[in-house]
Amino acid sequence: MDCTRCGACCVAPDIAALDKPLGMRCPHLTADNLCSVYERRPQVCRDYAADEVCHLIEAPTLEERVQKYLALFGLTDEAESIRQRGCSSMRKARSG
Ligand code: SF4
Ligand code: SF4
Incomplete structure (x- = not known):
């Protein structure tokens, strides 16, 4: 399937590679859901391709798509815990 640039x-x-915790917006993602460092984005982002997950998480808002993504992989509770602890980095998220 094609990427719809939904941002999820x-x-x-x-x-x-970005020290980005679960469920937290990448700091390089612009308000209109584009990558502001596209030319120098990390390899993991270059390798990511749209697949059936993109279809499974379709929803009207980015927040809902993110929640569906987390639920799909059983990560809802972990993401909520990271959010409540206010972890700004993956290292902090994992040290707790
Ligand atoms: S979740 Fe899928 S459709 Fe949305 S931006 Fe990423 S690759 Fe594209
Ligand atoms: S493609 Fe990678 S670097 Fe760019 S906004 Fe998305 S997660 Fe961030």
């Missing part, structure tokens, strides 16, 4: 894969997963 730049928010929902944890991305070690």
